[in-house]
Amino acid sequence: MSNRLTVTALVGGAVALLVTFASLASDVERRELNNGMLVLEDIPEIPEEVRHELFRWQDVRAAALRAWSADGKSIYVSTGFGSVDSLHKIDMPLGARKQLTFFREPISQVSRRPGSSQLIFARDAGGSEFAQVFAFDDITGEATMLTDGESRNGEMVWDRRGSRFAYLSTRRNGAANDIWIMNPDEPDGATIAVEANDGFIWAPAEFSREGSRLLVENYVSVTDSRAVLVDLDSGAVTVLAGGESNKSVNSPVAFDDDGDGFWLITDQGSEFRQLAWQSLQPGAQPEIVTSEIPWDVRNVAISDDRKRMAFVTNENGNSRLYLLDPSTREYREVENLPTGIAYGLRFSPDNRHLGMTLNSAQAPSDAYVLKLGRAPLKAGRLERWTESEIGGLDASTFVVPELVTYPTFDGRDIPAWIHKPQRPGPHPVIIRIHGGPEGQARPVFSTTYQLWATSLGAAVIQPNVRGSTGFGKTYVGLDNGFRREDSVKDIGALLDWIETQPDLDASRVVVYGGSYGGYMALASAVHFSDRLRGVIDNVGISSFVSFLENTQDYRRDRRRQEYGDERDPEMRAHLERISPLNNVERMNVPMFIIQGENDPRVPVTEAIQMVEALRERGQSVWYMNALNEGHGYRKRENRDVMQQAMMMFLRQHLTDEGSAL
Helix, strand or coil, rough: CCCCEEEEEECEEEEEEEEEEEEECCCCCCCEECCCCCCECCCCCCCCHHHHHHCCCCCCCCCHHHHCCCCCCCCCEECCCCCCEEEEEECCCCCCCCEECCCCCCEEEEEECCCCCCCCEEECCCCCCCCEEEEECCCEEEEEEEECCCCCCCCCCECCCCCEEEEEEEECCCCCCCEEEEEECCCCHHHEEEEECCCCCCEEECCCCCCCEEEEEEEHHHHHHHEEEEEECCEEEEEEEECCCCCCCEEEEEEECCCCCEEEECCCCCCCCCEEEEEECCCCCCCCCCCCCEEEEEEEEEECCCEEEEEEEEEEEEEEEEEEEEECCCEEEECCCCCCCEEEEEEECCEEEEEEEEEEEEEEEEEEEEEECCCCEEEEEEEEECCCCECCCCCCCCCCCCCCCCCECCEEEEEEEEECCCCCCCCCEEECCCCCCCCCCCCCHHHHHHHHHHHHHCCCEEEECCCCCCCCCHHHHCCCCHHHHHHHHHHHHHHHHHHHCCCCEEEEEEEEEHHHHHHHHHHHHHHHHHHHHEEEEECCCCHHHHHHHCCHHHHHHHHHHHHHCCCCCCHHHHHHHHHHHHHHHHHCCCCCEEEECCCCCCCCCHHHHHHHHHCCCCCEEEEEEEECCCCEEECCHHHHHHHHHHHHHHHHCCCCHHHHH
């Protein structure tokens, strides 16, 4: 018989009924850690030597640029000096970090009010993702909640005078992703600008100079988004780019200097997302600016004076930074940028500096500032403003991932990043599958991968199976609907490739995935149990039908665009057939399932039903559930235990040392 503990929790100000896995069988060993917030089922006690071994690896920090100060002399960053990431202020390159927030939950989406030192940011409770918007005074440290405490809010965009901001909210009915307008000095007077009655996301991009118009993105799916103009006086909504008859990516960026056109990212007429300008006149078409760059444009920023822009391209996983002159549409690559990932571009208020966050395979994320010349395309010195601690580890010993490709069943080549230990092989292998599915494995810094390569001697392979972004829109759509299991076949092809590599040990392979990657890990257990030593599923989908029926209302229709509509009988039968939950009899491999109780994306029931089904067959499965987390662990005390338990699981199933634990 199964036993469940039903509890009631306060999430985002609303009472929600939660089902917590307490004891699925009488012989299950259950422990609670972190003041009862972390539940472990059938996971052995973590030895002191494992905790000690991971101590330095778990003390690595990172910092991300969030905003500039009003005078342009300081920056705000988020970094972790406690359980969660907090906001800090820095007054000079490599200067002291002054901590400003001390909450028990991490902050996000920090934005400074134009012409003021006031900040706003978003914060949720327990990983629920029902974030509230707060006004923050960085002098007094006082934070005031501006939203209703119950709805999901975010994507805040200020008008240019700093008198109000637009934001996304589900306040109207709990499901629709409407656009609201608020004066933070009078939060009770917030009004709806756009009612999103289509089930998709409407997110603000930028106010016009006079504040009467708003650029908006109507996001339907990863391959279908529309650039929209909203007249805030009349309420008129005009689709500028994209739509039912022209399904394509169209993400508005900013109005131009004259206000008669706008900048956008679009993949119209191309496999890749390009930067373009388009007139606001009816029937206008985008004029592509970056046609000579055969890669996605990902991040675009425009200076307050509208005299220069900056954008980042994703070229085979690495970033390249460019400056652009809006008046001539000429652009030039910024040279001597460290190889890695660049994001979070923000021009300073005086338009003379460009802030960003940089991450490389051998260094965690840190804040940098690029000095700019008088000419729009002129770049000066790049200065590092934060230098995040790496726990006393020697960065020179960190492994640099290698980009490889391997053939799959239909003749395509699948790109993958591989971290190989510096010691001789053959190495055991950990296949790490990204989420999304519209995500992309990139050569980012990961203490976890470095730890596994160093301590386990394991090679970590991150495949970009079909459905991944960054390789063109055709590639993104190859796993949609009835073709879902084609991406699982790409994992089978990777196992075949591993067998051909003399420095890799095909007899010692574990698959690990999170979110959609968790589904992929479970599906790998269904199809390739005889070729695997273990599977780790982190907040993964076990049944597409129950997932689609139980994921939060505000995201359900978007997920149907990707996975298929479970209300259609033919699609429902297909989703039932391929779901791991309905193929448990084919899963014969050690399992470790990780979940957050408050997950709004992949509900906790996806993990519970998978664990129940496995144990009903008499199969041993490790299970971990954090009652104060959502879609992934954000609190350090939970992450630390999760990493320690994963190390034990991997050591037990990949190395000869496991028998000693």
